[in-house]
Amino acid sequence: FLTTKNRPTPELQNRKWICDLVFLVDITNHLNSHNKTLQGKDLIILDLLARVKAFQLQAKKTPFFPRMAEHFLSDVHACEKEFLTFLTPFDVNTEEVAEHLKMEIIKLQCYDAFHGKFKLSTPLEFWRSVAATGTYPAPVRDSLQIATLFGSTYPCEQLFS
Incomplete structure (x- = not known):
């Protein structure tokens, strides 16, 4: 042609x-x-990180994306312990939890009623229910900060469309 x-x-x-x-x-x-x-409604940063990790494994440790591995993933790994506290508060090793959260996470892990709620809900629903009780303010505050990290531009795009 x-x-x-x-x-x-x-x-x-x-x-x-x-x-x-x-x-x-x-x-x-x-x-x-x-x-x-990585786009869509109700995705939080933790959902996206799981998908990025899967992509990283699939891409064999990102050989074609060295800048992504160098910058983005190093930031992700630096926050991973905080994310684990949000995702699995009853399984997290309290020795690895940030000092300002340690005592409240230990108390939370000992409270069976919350443990049952956690098994029956998503992490976001669980932390909302803990927040409603007014107990454990430090882990609630940190968890809600993690949950409100923008995982994608979807919320912003919906605002303007």
Whole structure:
């Protein structure tokens, strides 16, 4: 087609260039698919981190994305203990919990009624129910801060659409 229009296309004759183009198309398609899983209603940062970790494992420790591994994932790993306290407050090792949370998490872990509530709800619903009681203010505050981190631009996009 381009030849009939007198448009030279030497790139299409170059096998290496074609291979690079095919790779770029494949990787762009893969990233687009991954990006779509990171969008949507009711996704919190922890949902997105789980998907990014799965992507990281699937991509064999991100060899094609060294900047992502270097910057984003190092930030994620730095916050991982805080996220675990939010996700699994009854399984978290209290020795690894931040000092300002330690005593309240220990007390929470000893309270069977909350343990039962946790098993029957999502982490977000659980922390809302704990907040409603007015007990354990430090872990409630930290958990709600984690829950309100914007995982995606979805809430902002919905506001303006």
